[in-house]
Each structure stands twice: as structure tokens, then as C-alpha cells.
Amino acid sequence: MATDQRAVEAELGKMLRESGALREGHFELSSGRHSAGYVQCALLLEDPVRARRLGQWLAERLGAFQADSILSPALGGILIGHETAAALGVPFRFTERKEGSMRLRRGFRLRPGERVVVVEDVVTTGGSSAEAAAVATAHGAEWIAAGAIIDRTAGGSPFSVPFESLLRLELPSWPPDECPLCAGGSVAEKPGSRGG
Numbered sequence: 751m752a753t754d755q756r757a758v759e760a761e762l763g764k765m766l767r768e769s770g771a772l773r774e775g776h777f778e779l780s781s782g783r784h785s786a787g788y789v790q791c792a793l794l795l796e797d798p799v800r801a802r803r804l805g806q807w808l809a810e811r812l813g814a815f816q817a818d819s820i821l822s823p824a825l826g827g828i829l830i831g832h833e834t835a836a837a838l839g840v841p842f843r844f845t846e847r848k849e850g851s852m853r854l855r856r857g858f859r860l861r862p863g864e865r866v867v868v869v870e871d872v873v874t875t876g877g878s879s880a881e882a883a884a885v886a887t888a889h890g891a892e893w894i895a896a897g898a899i900i901d902r903t904a905g906g907s908p909f910s911v912p913f914e915s916l917l918r919l920e921l922p923s924w925p926p927d928e929c930p931l932c933a934g935g936s937v938a939e940k941p942g943s944r945g946g
């Protein structure tokens with residue numbers, strides 16, 4: 751039943767173009783790095799049918815890990831994490847930042863030994879997923895794998911667990927002091943939740 755990887759990549763590429771989610775310009779990513787390209791996954795996921803398909807594809811990739819639940823860092827991971835959990839038939843929970851640190855709130859619980867897969871929309875440095883995973887292990891759960899719609903890590907997974915993504919996107923990014931666009935005099939835009 752597994753959908754062919756190339757077919758997924760082609761279909762996802764089409765979705766990115768159609769939704770306008772892939773933007774060009776000068777951006778400061780949530781990791782702090784600067785880039786000439788940005789993926790606004792909120793636009794990719796605004797069509798629920800599209801979101802559901804992405805969740806089903808990610809669930810196919812992650813199914814072998816036999817997760818007890820999916821955990822996602824708010825806000826970016828919530829939609830795709832929920833769709834993935836729905837496709838796997840397991841509970842979904844999210845971590846959120848409160849006073850600077852990532853936490854499990856709203857009465858969500860993880861039991862000791864629970865097999866948790868952390869799902870995010872886009873992984874660049876993997877910081878948010880790693881923080882969510884740290885919350886899981888602090889609750890005694892077991893972090894078994896990571897998943898994302900888009901892998902922007904440029905080939906080197908930042909995780910100590912297996913990492914599955916639907917598409918590897920090679921969009922160069924730089925530390926701000928090495929950014930050629932800043933050097934050219936333009937100012938980086940912070941897209942993120944501001945929706946710019």
C-alpha cells in the first residue's frame with residue numbers, strides 16, 4: 751500500500767506550487783538562519799484534503815515504528831501531526847512554549863515507556879522537534895522517530911533517532927553574519943506566524 755516515494759515528491763511539489771507555500775525572497779527562519787526560500791506550510795495545509803493526504807503519506811513512512819502516539823511542537827507541527835496521528839489511529843498531543851521553555855500542557859499526559867514519534871511541518875535545524883522530544887523523554891516516554899513534511903537539513907539529520915520526510919528541499923540557508931542577501935543590503939523578513 752506504500753505510495754511510491756517519487757510519486758509523493760512529484761505530487762507534493764505540485765501542491766507547493768499550487769498553494770503558493772514556497773516563497774522566494776530574504777527570510778529569517780525560526781532557527782535564526784537566513785535563506786532566500788521559505789516554505790509556509792500553513793498555506794500548504796489550508797486545504798484539509800491536501801492536509802489529510804500529507805498525513806496519510808507520512809503515516810505510511812512512520813507506520814513501521816509502531817508509535818503509541820504522535821507529539822508535535824506547537825504551532826507548526828499541530829496540523830500535520832494531527833493528520834498523521836489520525837492516519838495511524840493513535841492519540842495526538844502537542845507541546846508549546848511557556849515562558850521560553852517547551853512544555854506539555856492542557857492536561858496532556860505521556861506514560862512511562864510510551865513510544866512517541868515527533869512530527870513537525872518543516873525541519874531545518876530540528877530544534878523544535880528536539881525540544882518536543884526532550885519533553886517526551888522527561889515524562890519517561892521513549893522517542894522512537896521523527897517525521898516532517900519537508901526536510902530542509904541539506905542531508906544531515908540532526909536527530910539521534912530515524913528521521914522520515916516526504917520531500918528533501920535544498921534551499922540554502924546561512925547564519926545571519928554569513929548571509930549574502932544581508933551583505934547585499936536587504937533586510938530579512940520574518941515570515942512565521944505573522945503570515946507575511
Ligand SMILES: [Zn+2]
Pocket residue numbers: 776784785926929930931932933938
Ligand atoms: Zn540575511
